Structures are given as structure tokens and as C-alpha cells.
Amino acid sequence: xxxxxxxxxxxxxxxxxxxxxxxxxxxxxxxxxxxxxxxxxxxxxxxxxxxxxxxxxxxxxxxxxxxxxxxxxxxxxxxxxxxxxxxxxxxxxxxxxxxxxxxxxxxxxxxxxxxxxxxxxxxxxxxxxxxxxxxxxxxxxxxxxxxxxxxxxxxxxxxxxxxxxxxxxxxxxxxxxxxxxxxxxxxxxxxxxxxxxxxxxxxxxxxxxxxxxxxxxxxxxxxxxxxxxxxxxxxxxxxxxxxxxxxxxxxxxxxxxxxxxxxxxxxxxxxxxxxxxxxxxxxxxxxxxxxxxxxxxxxxxxxxxxxxxxxxxxxxxxxxxxxxxxxxxxxxxxxxxxxxxxxxxxxxxxxxxxxxxxxxxxxxxxxxxxxxxxxxxxxxxxxxxxxxxxx
Amino acid sequence: xxxxxxxxxxxxxxxxxxxxxxxxxxxxxxxxxxxxxxxxxxxxxxxxxxxxxxxxxxxxxxxxxxxxxxxxxxxxxxxxxxxxxxxxxxxxxxxxxxxxxxxxxxxxxxxxxxxxxxxxxxxxxxxxxxxxxxxxxxxxxxxxxxxxxxxxxxxxxxxxxxxxxxxxxxxxxxxxxxxx
Numbered sequence: 094x095x096x097x098x099x100x101x102x103x104x105x106x107x108x109x110x111x112x113x114x115x116x117x118x119x120x121x122x123x124x125x126x127x128x129x130x131x132x133x134x135x136x137x138x139x140x141x142x143x144x145x146x147x148x149x150x151x152x153x154x155x156x157x158x159x160x161x162x163x164x165x166x167x168x169x170x171x172x173x174x175x176x177x178x179x180x181x182x183x184x185x186x187x188x189x190x191x192x193x194x195x196x197x198x199x200x201x202x203x204x205x206x207x208x209x210x211x212x213x214x215x216x217x218x219x220x221x222x223x224x225x226x227x228x229x230x231x232x233x234x235x236x237x238x239x240x241x242x243x244x245x246x247x248x249x250x251x252x253x254x255x256x257x258x259x260x261x262x263x264x265x266x267x268x269x270x271x272x273x274x275x276x277x278x279x280x281x282x283x284x285x286x287x288x289x290x291x292x293x294x295x296x297x298x299x300x301x302x303x304x305x306x307x308x309x310x311x312x313x314x315x316x317x318x319x320x321x322x323x324x325x326x327x328x329x330x331x332x333x334x335x336x337x338x339x340x341x342x343x344x345x346x347x348x349x350x351x352x353x354x355x356x357x358x359x360x361x362x363x364x365x366x367x368x369x370x371x372x373x374x375x376x377x378x379x380x381x382x383x384x385x386x387x388x389x390x391x392x393x394x395x396x397x398x399x400x401x402x403x404x405x406x407x408x409x410x411x412x413x414x415x416x417x418x419x420x421x422x423x424x425x426x427x428x429x430x431x432x433x434x435x436x437x438x439x440x441x442x443x444x445x446x447x448x449x450x451x452x453x454x455x456x457x458x459x460x461x462x463x464x465x466x467x468x469x470x471x472x473x474x475x476x477x478x479x480x481x482x483x484x
Numbered sequence: 485x486x487x488x489x490x491x492x493x494x495x496x497x498x499x500x501x502x503x504x505x506x507x508x509x510x511x512x513x514x515x516x517x518x519x520x521x522x523x524x525x526x527x528x529x530x531x532x533x534x535x536x537x538x539x540x541x542x543x544x545x546x547x548x549x550x551x552x553x554x555x556x557x558x559x560x561x562x563x564x565x566x567x568x569x570x571x572x573x574x575x576x577x578x579x580x581x582x583x584x585x586x587x588x589x590x591x592x593x594x595x596x597x598x599x600x601x602x603x604x605x606x607x608x609x610x611x612x613x614x615x616x617x618x619x620x621x622x623x624x625x626x627x628x629x630x631x632x633x634x635x636x637x638x639x640x641x642x643x644x645x646x647x648x649x650x651x652x653x654x655x656x657x658x659x660x661x662x663x664x
Contacts, residue, residue: 099505099513099633101498211517264540269501269513366538450517452541 096274102233102265105272106172106198107132109240111142112280115196116167116287119147119158121177125210127200127266129172152177156184156195163193163255164301166292168244171195174262175202178216182223188255189224190317191302194247194289195255198240201362201413202262203449211450212262214362214413217390218423224317226256226324227390231365233270236260238341241280245331248287252324259390261363263450275339283338325392345394346401350376351383356469357402357439358462359410361387361424364453368411371458382462387424395431402432408439409465411480413447421445421477440469446480457481485530486562487552490522492611495637497528499615502633503625504532512537525560532624550618551575552597552610557583566590569661573617575610579659592659593621595652604648605641612638612645616652627653 100108106129110118118137120130136142145162149155155171163169173181178199188195201217203209217227226246230236236258243256260266291299305313325345336342349369351357360368365386375382385401385408387394402408412422420426425443432438442465447453453461461480468478487493494515501513509532516527529543545565550573556562563572563586572590575597576582582592595617597610604613612634619627627650634649635642 097505097508099498099502099511261540263514263517267514267517269498269511270537271505271510363540367540370538454541454544455539 094276098272098274099269100233100272100274101128101267101269102236102260102272103128103200103267104132105233105237105274106240106260107136108274109237110170111136112275112277113170113241113244113284114168114281115142115144115170115244117145117147117159117162117169119149119155119162119169119171121150121152121155121173122148125174125177125202127172127174127198127262129198129200152180153184156181156188159195159197160184160187160191160193161293163188163195163289164191164293166287166289168248168287169193169195170197172198172200174200175204175210175216178220179204182220185220185223185225185255187302189321190313192253192317192320193255194244194253194287196240196243196247196258197255198236198258198260200262200266201259209449212264212266213448213450215415215448217257217259218414218416220257221391221423224254224321225391226252226254226321226328227259228256229259229361229388229390230265231363231386233260233265233268233272234341235343236265237272237274238335238339239343241275241284242331242335242343244287245284245334246324246328248289249327249331250288250290252320252327253290254320254324259362264363279338283335321392325389325394328389343388344397345387345389346397347386347388348401349384349386351385351401353404354381354383355405356382356407356409356462356466357385357405358382358458358465359385359387359408359424359428361390362413364411364413364447367453367455368458371455371462374455375459375462380462393427393431398428398431399435402435402439405439407442407466407469408432409442409444409462409469411447411453411461412443412445415445415448415479425477440472442468443477444480445477451481453480485528485550485552486556486560487526487528487611488522488556489524489526491552492609493526493528493552496611496615497530499612499630499633499637500530500532500618500625502636503629506632507625507629509534510537516542525556546570548573548618548622548624550614552614554581557586562586563590571621573614573621575614575617579657587659589661591621591661593617593656594659595656597652600648600652600655604651605644613648613652616649616654617656619649620653620656621658
């Protein structure tokens with residue numbers, strides 16, 4: 094039976110990994126870790142989760158252990174954040190290039206220096222091009238649900254790619270909130286046993302991640318590109334199947350009060366919740382404003398986004414990361430590129446804010462929207478605005 | 485909720501959220517994030533609602549402030565942002581020990597939680613004791629609703645913690661605003 098519990102989101106994710114019956118959990122269990130791996134350790138020790146729990150000497154090793162485990166056909170999970178994700182970087186490419194269905198939670202956090210333990214999307218943006226499927230979430234329930242969906246997506250024979258499930262560090266990872274934890278049997282029925290097509294086995298040797306000279310490397314990259322783009326079909330199928338079974342529907346791009354609105358605010362992650370509350374207030378004050386929320390960061394949902402902005406005059410994009418010395422917000426940069434050939438296309442205003450754990454309040458979002466509308470009207474040529482900075 | 489590292493402010497915020505959620509309502513509890521040290525001032529936040537809570541930011545305009553350590557009254561501006569006619573729940577020897585300014589401007593609940601905790605629990609850890617005062621003064625939740633979360637959290641020490649909470653509930657003094 095589904096249980097409604099008050100639980101720290103990180104602990105709930107560990108419970109979701111238990112429901113998914115992971116075989117191997119390989120982690121570097123110290124800073125910058127979350128309670129996810131602490132609670133998973135408890136679940137393994139208590140026998141509630143029958144998994145191999147491998148503690149390694151770094152995040153680089155954590156992902157390396159995951160590579161071997163997934164290649165052997167085991168359902169494989171890990172979690173990290175900020176500097177840990179940075180240290181994993183090169184092995185992330187190996188995971189996706191070798192088409193290994195690993196699931197990883199990333200508690201999105203700032204990257205040092207200066208030393209910050211707090212949340213933003215700086216870490217995520219550094220792994221944008223690693224070839225993983227990447228899913229953003231607004232609240233604890235979404236992270237739990239998408240952790241379960243991630244295994245089914247990753248292990249699908251037509252996908253075979255690793256999946257990052259993103260949650261905002263602290264703003265989600267450390268919050269106690271209501272979570273619906275599904276029945277174990279129901280989750281197990283939703284998640285068939287991992288059936289990796291060519292598992293490593295001593296009696297049946299295979300080579301993986303082999304040498305790729307110039308005559309084949311481009312083809313390998315193109316095949317990966319096709320696989321990642323095509324994974325969207327399966328992602329949609331899995332989300333539909335999840336909705337049918339568990340009653341909560343996820344989409345690559347979601348909207349709030351966006352129908353007919355001439356101005357849209359664009360957000361990603363947990364700040365979308367504050368933005369929704371702010372939109373309620375602004376609309377009550379007579380402002381014509383809606384919200385568009387990106388859930389599927391990779392593969393990038395071009396078509397869905399273009400559909401959403403049809404008839405929209407102004408799009409105000411909030412990034413929680415800074416592409417230093419570049420166009421400002423990395424997400425906005427992609428949005429601009431995706432919409433450049435649209436005719437007509439909305440005016441796009443880029444804001445960077447909420448860095449290193451700084452809150453953006455309901456009033457803060459209102460201020461972003463109102464000044465974004467002014468900027469669109471005046472046609473400022475500044476690449477981006479940084480919200481709330483003291484100079 | 486204002487406390488000092490090690491006093492259990494974060495734990496009691498978590499217990500309240502769990503109790504509220506168990507009743508089918510909505511709650512959010514989270515600590516202030518930072519390099520917490522034992523003894524240093526810390527904060528924890530709670531939101532309670534009948535509807536889904538859609539905000540991801542610190543509580544800056546609370547309805548209720550709970551102060552776990554009387555020493556904080558002189559070093560932290562505990563009523564910063566507190567709404568008009570807001571409630572301050574303080575661990576203090578007596579009403580007289582609470583600054584006049586707070587007593588003049590807010591509803592105040594007072595309990596000598598150090599004494600209750602020492603007598604009932606044997607240790608001066610006041611977080612569950614202070615929940616009794618909070619419940620008495622706010623009515624935000626029932627004592628009984630905390631029974632299960634406390635049991636889950638404290639195991640064999642649960643009964644003592646529940647008793648400390650209950651005694652604080654009985655002994656808490658309330659001061660309403662004169663002009664309210």
C-alpha cells in the first residue's frame with residue numbers, strides 16, 4: 094500500500110532505490126555527499142536492501158565501480174554533488190559512451206572556489222555534454238518518482254544510457270516534506286529485472302569502450318547522439334506508464350498558467366515552486382504572465398519548447414549558473430539558440446540568480462518578471478542580468 | 485526556531501513536520517544551512533499548511549518564533565520579521581526574564597525548559613520539552629500527534645521525551661497582548 098510519510102527528501106530517495114531493488118551501490122560516502130548514501134548503507138546493513146554496497150576512495154572511483162557493475166548487468170546506483178561530480182567528470186563520458194544504464198542522483202550545488210556547500214546549478218552545467226539523460230525535479234515526490242522511472246528508462250533495450258536525476262541541493266535534499274512511497278510489489282512490477290544485452294562474463298568475453306581510431310570515432314559519437322535523441326520516445330512512454338500505474342504524470346516541458354500568456358517566465362528545478370506562487374500573486378494583480386518549467390534537460394526537448402512559446406512575446410529565463418565570460422545563463426543560451434530560427438520568435442531576457450544557495454523569494458520572482466518586461470520593451474542589448482547582486 | 489548546535493532544534497522541527505504530515509496536512513521542515521558547530525546559534529524552519537506548500541526559501545516573516553536557549557535573546561534578534569501579534573515561545577526561568585520589548589509587542593509563552601528537561605530526561609536537552617510549550621501556545625497540532633514521531637525517533641527514550649513535552653504543555657505560562 095502507498096504510504097504518505099514526512100521524510101527528508103534524501104532519505105526518501107534511498108527508499109526509492111530500495112523499492113527499485115538496486116543490486117550495486119558504489120559511493121564515496123563523505124563530503125560533498127547527502128544522506129542518500131547514509132540511509133542506503135543502513136538499508137543494506139539491516140538487510141532491507143539486498144545490494145552490494147561498495148565504499149570507494151573518491152567519486153572518480155565511485156563511477157568507475159559503477160561502470161564495472163553496470164557492464165556486468167547489475168542494477169547500479171550512485172549519488173553525488175558539486176566537487177564530487179567534478180571529480181567524476183571523465184568517467185561520466187565513459188558511462189554514456191559504453192551505453193551503461195547507471196542511475197545517479199545529483200544534489201545540485203555550487204562549485205568552489207570560493208568554498209560553497211550551497212545549492213545552484215553550476216555543477217550540472219559542467220556535465221551538460223557528457224551524453225547522459227538528465228531530468229530536473231521541483232520537489233521531493235518528483236525526485237522519488239523519477240528515481241524509479243530512471244531505472245526503467247536507462248535499462249530499456251532501445252536506450253541503454255545512464256540517467257542523472259537532479260534535485261536542488263539543500264532546497265530539496267535536506268527538507269522534510271510529504272512523500273508518497275509506493276508499495277514495493279507495485280514498483281517491482283513497474284520495473285522489470287535488468288536484462289543488459291551483453292553483460293561482462295568470464296565465459297563469454299566481450300570488449301567495451303574499445304579503441305576508436307578516426308575512421309570510426311565520428312560514427313560512434315553519431316550513434317550515441319542518435320541514441321540520446323531517440324531516448325525521448327522511451328522517456329515519454331515510461332512517464333505515461335508511470336502515470337497510469339501511480340497517477341502522477343511527468344512531461345519534458347511543463348507549464349503553469351501559460352495558456353494565452355504573452356509573457357512567460359522560464360525556470361528549472363525547485364525554484365519553479367516559488368515561481369508558481371509568485372505567478373499566482375502577479376496574476377491576481379492583473380499581470381499577463383505564465384510559467385514554463387523544463388524537466389528534461391537532456392535530450393533537450395526542442396519541439397515541446399517551441400510549441401509552448403507559440404504566440405508568446407517575451408520569455409524571461411532564470412539560470413542558477415553562470416557561464417563565466419560567456420553569454421550569461423547557460424540554459425538561456427540554449428533557449429536562444431533553439432528559438433533563433435523561429436518566425437516570429439519571442440524576445441528573450443536572461444537572468445542569472447539564486448547562486449550558491451541564495452534564495453529567490455516570491456517578491457524576488459516578481460521583481461525579475463517586472464524588470465524582464467521592461468528590458469524586453471526597451472530592447473536592452475545586455476547579454477544577461479544578474480539578479481540581486483551587490484556591487 | 486532558534487537554538488544552539490546540539491540542542492536539537494533541527495530534530496524538533498522534523499518531529500513537528502512529521503506529525504503534521506501524518507495528519508494528512510502539509511509541512512516543510514529544514515535547517516539553516518551552514519558550517520554548524522555545537523553551541524553556535526542555529527536556526528530551523530517549519531511551515532505548516534492545509535494546502536501543498538509551494539515555496540523554497542527560508543522563513544523570513546514567521547508567525548511563531550521558538551527560542552530554545554534563553555542566552556540567544558541577547559545575541560540574536562529573535563523577533564526579526566515576526567508578524568504583528570506574532571507568538572514567541574521562550575525557554576526562560578520566568579516571564580520577567582524575557583526582555584520587556586518582546587513582552588510588550590508579541591504574545592509570549594514561557595517555560596523553564598531546562599528544569600523540566602533535567603528533571604524528566606536527566607539531561608538539559610530541551611527540544612522536545614519546548615514542543616510542549618509550542619503546542620500549548622499555538623494549538624498548531626495536538627500532543628498526541630507527536631507520539632508516533634517521537635517514538636520513531638527516540639525508541640526507548642521516547643516515553644521520557646513525551647512526558648517532558650506533556651509536562652511543559654501543562655506548565656507553560658501564556659501572556660496575551662494587552663491591546664489585542
